[in-house]
Amino acid sequence: MSLTLTREEIVRLAERVETAQTYAHAIHKLTNDYPAMTVEDSYAIQKELRRSLERRGHRVVGWKAGLTSKAKMIQMGVNVPSVGFLTDRMARPENSVITISDLVHPRVECEVALVTNVDLYGDACSAEDVLAATDYVLPAIEIIDSRFAGFKFDLESVVADNSSSARYVTGGRPFRPGEIDLRTIGVVLEINGEIVAMGASAEVLGHPAEAVALMVRILHSMGEPLPAGSLVLSGAITAAFAVKAGDNVIARFQNLGSVSIRFSDLGEDDEQCQS
Numbered sequence: 130m131s132l133t134l135t136r137e138e139i140v141r142l143a144e145r146v147e148t149a150q151t152y153a154h155a156i157h158k159l160t161n162d163y164p165a166m167t168v169e170d171s172y173a174i175q176k177e178l179r180r181s182l183e184r185r186g187h188r189v190v191g192w193k194a195g196l197t198s199k200a201k202m203i204q205m206g207v208n209v210p211s212v213g214f215l216t217d218r219m220a221r222p223e224n225s226v227i228t229i230s231d232l233v234h235p236r237v238e239c240e241v242a243l244v245t246n247v248d249l250y251g252d253a254c255s256a257e258d259v260l261a262a263t264d265y266v267l268p269a270i271e272i273i274d275s276r277f278a279g280f281k282f283d284l285e286s287v288v289a290d291n292s293s294s295a296r297y298v299t300g301g302r303p304f305r306p307g308e309i310d311l312r313t314i315g316v317v318l319e320i321n322g323e324i325v326a327m328g329a330s331a332e333v334l335g336h337p338a339e340a341v342a343l344m345v346r347i348l349h350s351m352g353e354p355l356p357a358g359s360l361v362l363s364g365a366i367t368a369a370f371a372v373k374a375g376d377n378v379i380a381r382f383q384n385l386g387s388v389s390i391r392f393s394d395l396g397e398d399d400e401q402c403q404s
Contacts, residue, residue: 132167134163134170134174139177142159142163143174143289144181145159146276146289149233150276150291153231153233154233154276155278155279156276158282158283158286159174159285159289167285168284168285171285171286171288171289172351174288175213175214175289175292176351182216187218191360191361192348192355193212193213193271193297193362194211194341194343195213195273195293195364195365196210198332198364210334210343210344211287211288219295219296220296221297221298222298225298225391226392226393227390227391228393228394229372229394232274233274234276235372235392236369236372237270237271237273237318237378237380238270238367238370239270239365239380239382240269240270240362240364240365241269241337241363241366241382241385242266242363243263243265243266243306243360245263245355246264248262248357250348250349250355253346254342254345255342256336257338259341263306263338265304266305267385268385268388269362269380269388270380270390271362273294274294275290276290300387301382304384311337312331312336312337313383314329314330314366314384315382315383316330316380316381316383317381318370318379318381320370320376321376322377329366330366333363341355373392374392374393377390377392
């Protein structure tokens with residue numbers, strides 16, 4: 130497949146997605162208007178979105194893998210994950226308040242985060258290459274947010290929407306990759322004290338490093354490396370669960386520790402002003 134959209138259409142669709150993200154309002158699938166859109170078109174839109182955010186002062190600090198479970202791949206009819214970029218303004222500290230009104234369809238999922246110390250690139254990148262390039266690993270919660278009405282989308286639309294990237298939180302304590310078996314990390318996700326999901330890191334393509342290696346190969350096809358110092362979210366271990374104002378979320382990772390956040394109609398600064 131190749132590009133079907135003109136440069137003008139790519140810019141216009143990137144502006145549509147950025148407006149939906151900025152003002153937290155739902156839009157219809159991009160393929161409703163452009164049914165012949167390809168995944169290559171979608172990554173061109175995502176790249177244009179990234180350029181626009183960088184012009185406004187956002188700094189790209191890493192990347193995320195999406196659609197990394199076999200079930201999600203089958204559902205979407207793909208055999209590789211999607212990727213999306215992460216910026217410094219998506220990061221939230223552990224135990225912080227996430228403002229729900231800034232999001233359209235917020236959902237939480239548990240992930241293993243890796244931080245790299247050398248560049249990764251090429252179409253032959255392997256899980257072994259990823260582990261050799263990993264400085265340390267951390268537990269993480271990703272807050273995804275599809276901007277499409279009714280939480281209904283296709284692969285082309287979700288990639289253009291930066292693979293539903295919204296917020297992320299890391300916690301626990303760092304481990305060197307050789308100190309822990311990344312394939313067998315057990316995870317429990319709790320919302321308001323109730324266990325809603327349990328899983329193991331092998332849900333992510335058998336091993337989180339496999340998902341990151343596929344991400345590197347996708348980035349290579351786009352002419353980009355995974356730079357040293359990148360924070361990488363390797364993909365969802367658990368299903369994504371919808372959250373609302375008032376919810377308290379904690380993800381407990383075997384050996385790695387836990388990550389907790391809460392959700393509110395107000396931002397953390399607003400809550401402090403009213404307390």
